[in-house]
Amino acid sequence: MLLKASFATQNAPFEQIKPTPHAKCFPNDTETELIGRFEGQQIYASGTREFLKEITDAVKQDRQLIDDGMLDTKFNNPGLLIICDYGKRIIYMQSDLIGLFPAFWGTSEDGFVISDSIPQLQAVIRGDTDDVAVAEIISKDYTVGTRTLFKGINRVRPGESLLFDLGSRKVRSVDKSQLWTPGDSSSMQSLIQTGAELLVEACRPMTGTMLMMSAGWDSKTLLAGAFAAGVADTIHLYYHGAVDSREARLIRAQADRFGLQLTMKGLDPSLFDHGFLQSSFERYSDVMNPHWHSAALFSARVNPEVQSVSAGIHGEIIGGHDGPPDFLSGWRKSASVFCYLTGVPILRGPHPSGKEISPRDSVGNLKLYHRGKPWYMCEDVWRDRFEGIHAQVDRDIEACVDRYIARGTVWPEAVVEAFDVENRLNQITSDQLRSAATFKPLLAPFANRQLMEFSCGVPYEKKVHRTLNQKVVEKLFPELLEYPTAAVLCKSGRPILVQEVTRAIRKATEDGRWWMYRTTNGKVSAPNFGWPNFQFLQHSTAMRDMVNDLKSPLWDKEKMATFIDNWGYRNYHGLQGVMMKVKTLDLFGVS
Known part of the structure; x- marks a missing residue:
């Protein structure tokens, strides 16, 4: 979708224009499309089936979606909403809490331009390459905050509500997310009960889904929720990777025991063929994960009873995967995990310390990334354009931290998790799920608003490295805990600390x-x-x-x-x- 809003035109300022041939985008259920016109307004949206139904119901019920002059939907399912108001000559736009459905915007000579595709927007804006963004992708695999690869093109951040005023030519931004603000102080037993109940409700729509399966905690937790919701027998498991690996054997054993449909697909060099990558980029604006693009092609051919595509990607949040230890490496990472699991207040962050730290001190974790010239870059280009550029990358990181603190985030672990989810998870891993769901509706149980708010509100110490996951799975479908995850060498029902010891043994071996x-x-x-x-x-x-x-x-x-x-x-x-x-x-x- 490419939406152009003209500063000059009074009667019909909004125009949805077709993408240029060199920035085409194939039909896709996750694209943003016009879904209706109501009383001088045009409504555009992309999202899950459940999100689109919520919008339709809200319009029918004449529900108020504007609060204090800004779009504030609070829908329970993830999606992007854009409302063009002809009378006020205003565009309202809001992203879901984790930005699962992306949007970008820029300003041309004669108006605002909005799209869900950077190449489509770049064909209009024609911005220069942003070297800071290139440095961020090289060092961190994603851009930070609102930055994109091209100057003049801005990313809409998760939970962000924007107002584009054609009269004043100004843009107003408000952070509508309350994730990672002061968390849940309930007992562990209460957290397990609440987490289990919310997970089951979020998994009820999984009837007939194709679940992207691994031998990890995220898909294991989703599967437990599906069993408890009574829909697991309709699920089609899909695994791509080395079909003779230990992970593949673990998945096959579980599918056989529980009578689940399973497809296992080995990977091959055709994934890296230039023609396949070129067509994948035209479709997804990304070729980071071509095997997930291949999964989309498979989903188009499977049994028509498969009604959606899902993955456990966003389960990293309830699983405590995105905290301070995951920005460390080697013995420091292992020591940090050990300290969180045992309650020892040292070696939790980038520096050994037993004292309390403020949320701003989390910047130390977030700045732990490689800053030197990568082996594949031209020496002259690096020296002329990128030497010392990481000071600007650091400023982008600091701006994100300031945003979370202004939101009300008080714990450094929550700041680290918020940064990782709203940048890496928002771009890299969400792209995987969206691409796999090209030809079938996307289903994202972990992105359910109530479950997401709960997951982000649990103190990191109570969910570190799958502590909460394990208890929720144990409550809902304990048989799954008889199988190890691919990362450890013992059953996943064993104490997490024991599992972490076997992880270290597995890694050393x-x-x-x-x-x-x-x-x-x-x-x-x-x-x-x-x-x-x-x-x-x-x-x-x-x-x-x-x-x-x-x-x-x-x-x-x-x-x-x-x-x-x-x-x-x-x-x-x-x-x-x-x-x-x-x-x-x-x-x-x-x-």
Whole structure:
């Protein structure tokens, strides 16, 4: 959708225009579309089926959606809403609490332009490449706050309500989210009961869904909710990855035991073919996760009884996945998790400390990222344009923290979680779910407003590293706890601290096996404890071919080709992640 609002035109200032051929977007259930005209207003929306029904009901009931001059919907399901008011010559726009359905805006010479696609908007705005945004994606995999890859194009933040006034040519922004404000002080038993009840209600619409399945906690928790809601026997499980891995075996064992439909799809080099990536970018404006795009094609061909596509992605919030430990690495991360699980008030953040810290001190965690020149960038370009640019990245991070503090967030752990959810989860992982749901309606139980508000309100100490997940699953469908997750070596019903110890053992064992695999040139087989999903690339020219197709002057293509040729007997998971980031930037046309 591309909506243009003219400053000059009085009678019909709003125009939905078709995208240009080089910024096309294929039909998609998650696109923003005009859904009705009511009393001098046009209403545009994108969202889940449940969200669109809520809008229809609200209009029929003449429900008041404007509060204090701003759109304030408080719908229970995620979606984006835009209202164009002809009489007032105003556009109201509001994003859902986690920004699951994206929107962007800019100002042209003659009006405001709004779209759910950056390439469509860039075709009108024609902004220069924003080097700070490029640096953010290179170092963190996502842009921060309102920033996008092009100057003059702004991202609508989760929970943000915007008012575009054509008369004054001004834009007003109000943060309507109250997530991560002072949390729930209830007992653990009460939290488990409330969490279980909200999860079951959120999972009731899962009848006939295709659930993107892993052997992790998020999909395990969704499955428990589906069993408790009485709809699990209608679910179709879908797994993509290494079909001979330990994770695949764990999923197959659960599907067999509980009588669930399961499709397992191995990955292959065709995912990285230039033609497939080009068409994927035209459809999704992103090729970070081409295997999720492939899942969309599968969903279009499966049994018509499959009514929606879902994934456990947003379960990271109730699972305590996005706290301070996840910005650390190595022994410091393990020590931080241990301290949170045992209540020891040291080594929780980036610096050993036993004293209380303020929410602003969380900035230390958020600034822990690589700042040097990446191996794939041209030396001259880095020196001329990117040397020292991370001071501006830090300012973007600080602006986000200021926003959360102004909202009323008081705990540093909550600030860290809010930042990770509203930036990384909002862009990278939400893109996965939206792309998988291209041809079927998207269903996002964890993004249910009541469940989301509850999850964000639980103190981090009470949900750290799946503490709350485990108790909720135990209450709803304890049989699932008899199976380990892919990351640990014991049943998921064992104490979380024990599981974390086995995680460290698994990681050390896996690292050792990768070392042996590399030093023996493959005579010792690669480990399959974790996620060897992209090891087929070792015997493919896909990565090298991708280098040949790159166009942007940012890349040192000669060094990249040599680096890939010498990768040899190593884990290809990280390499393909870097290459898909580079390819996405290249397809955006960053210059």
